Structure formats: structure tokens, C-alpha cells
Amino acid sequence: MSNVIEHLNWRYATKSFDATKKLDDDKLHRILEAIRLAPTSSGLQPFEVFVVKNPELRAKIREVAWNQSQVTDASHLLVFAAWDNITPARIDAAFDYTNEVRGFVNEGWEAYRKQLHGIIAARTEQANFDAAARQAYIGLGVALVAAAAEGVDSTPMEGFDPAAVDQILSLKERNLRSVVILPLGYRKQDSDWLVNLKKVRRPRDKFITELA
Numbered sequence: 293m294s295n296v297i298e299h300l301n302w303r304y305a306t307k308s309f310d311a312t313k314k315l316d317d318d319k320l321h322r323i324l325e326a327i328r329l330a331p332t333s334s335g336l337q338p339f340e341v342f343v344v345k346n347p348e349l350r351a352k353i354r355e356v357a358w359n360q361s362q363v364t365d366a367s368h369l370l371v372f373a374a375w376d377n378i379t380p381a382r383i384d385a386a387f388d389y390t391n392e393v394r395g396f397v398n399e400g401w402e403a404y405r406k407q408l409h410g411i412i413a414a415r416t417e418q419a420n421f422d423a424a425a426r427q428a429y430i431g432l433g434v435a436l437v438a439a440a441a442e443g444v445d446s447t448p449m450e451g452f453d454p455a456a457v458d459q460i461l462s463l464k465e466r467n468l469r470s471v472v473i474l475p476l477g478y479r480k481q482d483s484d485w486l487v488n489l490k491k492v493r494r495p496r497d498k499f500i501t502e503l504a
Contacts, residue, residue: 299440301491306362306445308484309477315367319442323476326438330431334408336386338378338424339431340468342371342461352460357452357473366447366475371461372432373468374424377417380409421469428471435474445479448472 320343327341344350345368353371354363363369375382387405391397412420432448439446450472457463457470481487493499 296437296441300437303436303440303446304486304491305447306366306475306477306479306484307447307486308480309362309365309367309445309475310480311365313367313478315444315476315478319444320368320476322442323435323438323444327431327435330434332427332430333423334383334386334404335390336378336383336424336427338382339372339374339428339471340466341431342373344369344371344461349460353452353457353473356456356460357449360449360451362447362449362475363473365477365480366445367477368475370435370474370476371457371470372428372472372474373458373461373463373466373470374421374428376421376424376464376467376469378412378420378424380412383408383412425469425471432472432474439476444476447475449474 324341324343328337332338344353347364350364350369353369354360357363383405387401390401415423436446436448452470452473454470457473458468461470463470479487
């Protein structure tokens, strides 16, 4: 556990990436696998991750992301895209797949399926998207920790036009909406103003309250 804290103290929101340094496939695979294994509500995994390698696509995304250099200079760019709606069909696909993998049907699990159908039916499409987007952020958090453990720099970014990114990546056709993007790579020490600054977080006693 002490290593996890060391890794988290080491990481920061990298402002300048070294475009000449590339992330090896093994490290990328482990980060992506960590995201895939992240917990999600009801095990639905209501988001997908796009690894944008195409330089032209990344250049277009940079244009709608406040021209932030991390988008194009990082080794890899991940886009987290949530379901545009949590539908009965999507719930059934997830539950049916679980039954297939486990090799049996559980009565309680099937009762919960019906309950979940009722929950999503009572919400608006936007509320269901918002719920899916929150799950994507769980995946993002796991990605940040996994990247730090691999010695890989990362920068979680909301500073972009989601509708424009959706169009660039044709996400609407997949019934997805972009939520957050994550450049991965290696810091450029001599041009990143944040690299040597002390990490600042609220004191523990101002952040954590223990209720005995």
C-alpha cells in the first residue's frame, strides 16, 4: 500500500508531454485492463474507452479542446464515452452476458434485473446518461492510479467540447457521448511549469471526518 501512496505523490496533471517518448504496448495494455476491471454500478460498465492513435483525429480534438498541447503531444489519448441512455436492451445484454459467463441463472439476480428496469424507466434519458457518466469517472480514477503505478504520466481533462468530440469520433452513431479525455505519456521536464512544484492537497483533518 505504501507504494500506491508513493505513486500518487509522484503523479500530477502533466502540462507538457515529451512527444518523442512513446508508451510501450505492455504498459498501455495494463492500464486499459485496469479500466476494464474497474467497478461499476450493477456491473453494467455503461461506458467505453477509445484509444485515439490517428494523428489527424487528435489534431481535430485539440482544436476543440482549448488547443491544449497534451492532446497531441502525449503518447496516447484515451476518450471515455458513456452510454447516451441506460436502456432495457443494454441492461439485458449485461445481465445475459453475466449469466453466460457464470454458467447459471440466479433468481435474485433476475429479480434485480427487473428492479433495475423499473429504476431506469422512471428517469429521463439525460438522468440515465448522467448516471452512466459518473461510472466513467470511476474508470478514470482507476486509470490514473494504474498509470501512476506504471510510471506513466496522465492528465484528466474536461476542457473540451463534448459535442464536437462526439462528431469527430462518430460517437452518436454508437449511442455514446464523450465525458472526459486522458492523455498518457511522459512529462517533458524542461517545459512543464508544474513538474517541480510541491503537491498541494487539503490537510487530512480538514478533508477527512471520522464518525465514531
